[in-house]
Amino acid sequence: MPTVEQPKENSWEPRIIAFFCNWCTYTAADLAGVSRLRYAPNARIIRVMCSGRVDPQFILDAFSKGADGVLIGGCHPGDCHYMEGNYKALRRMQLLKRMMKDMGIEEKRFRLEWISASEGERVKTVINEMTDQVRALGPLGLPKKFAEWDKELESLEHEVNGKRDTIHA
């Protein structure tokens, strides 16, 4: 009997990394909590000062470390605490979305949403929707794929450090 329970194939749950801006969406998520709204527990929320602080590197890093989806929440256009941050976020994400599609990552794994501090209900709706969409897509599982890709290198390990042998029999 194994002592540690192995996760079963059908027990997979989507993992969503959510970058929420301090001034609007994070406050809205707080409001959702205070209002005791129930929503899917799949989003791990990271508070950033502004949606414009979300470097595209963060998003790719999240995917490469095992996120199945990434959600960004910022203030509505015109409402940014830093005047322009959300526009910068929008411009980056429009191009990133295109690039990720070229890299084989489905568009629905990634979402940018404007949610103001008073829209607690919207946090609930967006997280629920996104969780359903990502669940329908299934796991992205990049760390596992990286490990699989690199298996092709193991075969020769013994070759140089040991005897020469037929390699490609």
Add this chain to the structure above:
Amino acid sequence: MPDKPKVAFYWCASCGGCEESVVDLAESILDVVAAVDIVMWPVAMDFKKKDVEAMADGSILVSLVNGAVRTSEQEEMAKLMRKKSKLIIAYGSCAHTGGIPGLANQFGREELLRYIYEESPSTVNPQKTRPELKVIANGSTVTLPNFFNIVRALDQVIDVDYYLPGCPPTPKLLKQALEVLLSGKLPEKGAVLAPDIALCDECPKKDTKPSDLKFTEFKRPHWMQIDPKVCLLAQGILCMGPATRGGCEGVCISGNMPCTGCFGPPSRIKDQGAKILSALASQVEAKDEKGIDETLATIPDPVGTFYRYGLPVSLLRRKNFNSTG
């Protein structure tokens, strides 16, 4: 007379431009030859694999290996050079970050082989013959290396001590690197032997770079007459300078061609493509989705542009396929 230090050159998936850059040392190459014994250099000298195998482990002071790793032969030779050398330098963009061959990571192995051996316009192959790993003909066995699923940078295959970036590295950087290594004052392991600054920092057109660019269109260099004195980004040309390491002294920029990113990123950048995407897209002038998309549509191939030399070392490494591709 004591033995001179031994130096080796090797090439993997590369174009030969890196070898050329060694020859570009011009008369300085005589100083190199006077100071060291070259024990392996497939492009120029007749040493074989068995000659390297016969050498004691660690007896080569430094091997400069260029090219990405795509086949099992390249992997085997990289591992052999590692075993026989005290120091390995990943020489040039392909060994450093995957280089142009790394762009093949946008396609699956089967997709590539099918195109090359069946579909490309110049191919006549009605029987769809593909190379075999092992063929026995007239009683003798012929083998070919295996073609891996993905392209890798050198440090994704063996331990690398230093990196000399560039497509190809400049003779000046190579000369400096050899001098440092022969002096015995070794830099910290893992160092990229070029300044850790963005290219913009040493750009001859730096003074004309505005703080806010306000792109309405990304222009291609052949569409226009470029003002040689003004920052290329300010003229609406996509230049990789902000996310690319300096050290080339702006050779392309001085010829009025934008930087394409061959030196890889400076150390604080993790993913060169994501970073230049961020730098350029955030400075588009439009504020509405439609306007933004129209401006960004003038970058027809974001992956090929932003990761021209670095797809294998990017965070995503290759296109994601649902099957193994």
